[in-house]
Amino acid sequence: MSKSNKMFADKAFELVKELQRSSQTIPPFDDDGVRQVLEEIKAIFEENCAQAANYSTSGDRTLWPLLNFRHAALQRNKRCLLSYLHQRLQRIKALRWEFGSIIPADIKTNLCEPEVTFFNKYSKSLASYMRSIGDGQGIDLTGDLRPPKSLYIEVRCVEDFGKFELEDGEVIYLKKNSQHYLPRSQVETLVRQGILQHIV
Amino acid sequence: MSEEDYTTKITREDACLNRTADDDEDDDEGEEITAQKVLEFLETAWTNEMCAPDILQHQSDMLELMMGQLAHMEENMKDLDKNDFRFVVHQMELERIRYVMASYLRCRLQKIETYTKHLLNEESTRSAEEKRLSPEETKFAQEYYENMEECFQQIALQYMPNTQRSEADQRIVRPNLMSHVFVKANVSVPAVVVGVDDEEVDLAAGSQHIIPYQLIADLIQKHQVQLI
Numbered sequence: 001m002s003k004s005n006k007m008f009a010d011k012a013f014e015l016v017k018e019l020q021r022s023s024q025t026i027p028p029f030d031d032d033g034v035r036q037v038l039e040e041i042k043a044i045f046e047e048n049c050a051q052a053a054n055y056s057t058s059g060d061r062t063l064w065p066l067l068n069f070r071h072a073a074l075q076r077n078k079r080c081l082l083s084y085l086h087q088r089l090q091r092i093k094a095l096r097w098e099f100g101s102i103i104p105a106d107i108k109t110n111l112c113e114p115e116v117t118f119f120n121k122y123s124k125s126l127a128s129y130m131r132s133i134g135d136g137q138g139i140d141l142t143g144d145l146r147p148p149k150s151l152y153i154e155v156r157c158v159e160d161f162g163k164f165e166l167e168d169g170e171v172i173y174l175k176k177n178s179q180h181y182l183p184r185s186q187v188e189t190l191v192r193q194g195i196l197q198h199i200v
Numbered sequence: 201m202s203e204e205d206y207t208t209k210i211t212r213e214d215a216c217l218n219r220t221a222d223d224d225e226d227d228d229e230g231e232e233i234t235a236q237k238v239l240e241f242l243e244t245a246w247t248n249e250m251c252a253p254d255i256l257q258h259q260s261d262m263l264e265l266m267m268g269q270l271a272h273m274e275e276n277m278k279d280l281d282k283n284d285f286r287f288v289v290h291q292m293e294l295e296r297i298r299y300v301m302a303s304y305l306r307c308r309l310q311k312i313e314t315y316t317k318h319l320l321n322e323e324s325t326r327s328a329e330e331k332r333l334s335p336e337e338t339k340f341a342q343e344y345y346e347n348m349e350e351c352f353q354q355i356a357l358q359y360m361p362n363t364q365r366s367e368a369d370q371r372i373v374r375p376n377l378m379s380h381v382f383v384k385a386n387v388s389v390p391a392v393v394v395g396v397d398d399e400e401v402d403l404a405a406g407s408q409h410i411i412p413y414q415l416i417a418d419l420i421q422k423h424q425v426q427l428i
Contacts, residue, residue, distance in 0.1 A: 034355065034356065038360065041361070078360065081356050085352055085355055114350070114351045114354040117351070118350070125343040126340070129337070133263065141305055143302065150292075185295060
């Protein structure tokens, strides 16, 4: 770490800040950044190890503050890195609530391998939890997100969807730009997926 | 706050709507507890859960009852004409109850996801009848915790020096139990200890207070006060 104007853990902090600033659903996983932080951690650790060995042989107490400082830097690096990952997981979780159990392809490219695994597992345990509520009756918690104001809502079709069957067996044809007056509870998912648009 | 406003409104409306619902279905309420009672209970549980920083006792039994009731009402309504005013009112009522239940469970899930490890640790010290989480929630919490740890492990922790790996205990997130909440006393509660100097306050029935959560946590459990 010889770069003069660079401090320990700068890169890690940068990761956290970048993520906070981005307004995208989820920005691409910063593979490079994470690797740099991990390398820094390793470098600091090795330096510390060497000096700790030096300290125990020579008993030179002047090394003590330096050791402590490096340890703190190491902790900070780790903390920033993990909060970066954690924050991303929070956003990934939000994806599950928004889009259902399949991640849209354009978003998926922004995730790294373990994150995709996390999503799938999260999705699975959420689904099995929702199924098990009320002794196996199950509630879809991803529905009913807002307090209901009216039974029916006016929706406009944004894209061609095709046939859609209502609970009472009535089949309607959702064509682009057509407008319908439908039961809110049944079309909520379509609205969230962006196929229908709620006209207020 | 807007959700809160809605809460009070819905409770009042529901109370009168439900009375009509009960009249229609008088014959199927042989049990002591009426559908309306269950609903009121759930609504209190819902508001409490929304306002409390910590997770409260799960209400699986009540939820189950209510869900059964919902299914039953839906069955009854099949015979009604779609354009009948009663149908519209009842349907709306069902939607509202469904929202309350979903919102309640979502709120709990959110707490579980935030305080996962803390809650799991707490649960392991509680006896079977004091468990705050339902078995399903516990299962979810465990899976969630494992998944998250695994993700951390694979991306970062496994590349760190050995001594840094096993410090999961440092990452436990705990709720702030001393955060202030608004409470309303259901019955008069004498001599509640507030503050550090054992100062005591009597809560009169129906009175409202702002108080740190931890001091009245046990009163919520006993239904002597409710959060608002």
